[in-house]
Amino acid sequence: MIILNKSFFEYLNNLLNVGDIPNIWQSYEIDEPVDNARPLAKEAGKPIGRDDVMAHFTSLVRSNLHVVLCMSPSEGEHQNGKWKKRYTDKMAEACVHMHLSVEQASARFLSEMKRHNYTTPTSYLELLNSYEGILLQMSQEIAARHIKLSNCLQTLIRTNSEVEVMQGQLIAIQPRLEQSQKDTVAIMEELSAQQQEVEAKQEIVRAEEAEVSQSADEAEELALEAQNDLENALPKYNAAINADQSPDKSDISEVKSFARPPELVMIVLQAVSLLFNQPQTWEQAKKLMNAEFQGKLHDYDKDSLDEKMKSKLKANFINNPKFQLEVVESVPKAAKSLCQWKFKLDQ
Known part of the structure; x- marks a missing residue:
């Protein structure tokens, strides 16, 4: 219409x-x-x-x-x-209901407020215009939702296509992934074996470290003992350094004057005779103490001593408790000087 x-x-x-x-x-x-x-x-x-x-x-x-x-x-x-x-039966019924409701409300308004309110065809047309406006607004909203839904649907379709492409790529690289996984397992096994080997070597190193530490302690103890021995030997060494300046001729003459030398003097002379490869007797010792005796003592080459000679000296004299400087102090000066000279050769 x-x-x-x-x-x-x-x-x-x-x-x-x-x-x-x-x-x-x-x-x-x-x-x-x-x-x-x-x-x-x-x-x-x-x-x-x-x-x-x-x-x-x-x-x-x-x-x-x-x-x-x-x-x-x-x-x-x-x-x-x-x-x-636009004008379905339900819409017509709704419009009639609203129109009649307004008339009823107008009658109640007249009864209570004594004022008229007229329902005109213009009011009815405004109702239809309002409905048309609401219908247009809802149609626009539905159209906007349709566009949004269509865009979402297109996005889903595009995403599905991309997923299919990626699935194809994943299937294509699956063999390489499996090989990489196998390589990774092999590397892990190798690393595990190397780790065990390293741990075993670490145990060995720790054991060797303990041994080295123990050896260091023992070496330190030996060093202390050597230091003590050095401190004990220094007086003898210092005395032996000056031994080549004695005995002098008077000291040698004093020793030769003995008809039968004391035991300690004889022990010293036997050691000197052994060094000169002479018989270890009193008669031979007196012959050895001639005018050249001092020169022989001074020029004696201690480096010419072999291990056999050193062993004899150590067994027969050096380890003899009587063949010590402290003990020989009580005998004539010549015997003490010869004893010091002998110790100098052992340095």
């Missing part, structure tokens, strides 16, 4: 409600209906003034007026079926 002029509904509404259309009569046109209706007003006991007669005429028209309103939905934009979509 196409409505060219909305005032048509206003006219129709006034006609149905009050039986009159405002300003429909011209001033010169009112006289005729007033003159014709005055006898009827007088007969009905109504005042016969101009306005009163016109009001009586209007009431007679409203009482006897029947209006038939025909509208065709087959014109204009509704030829394509939009009428059925």
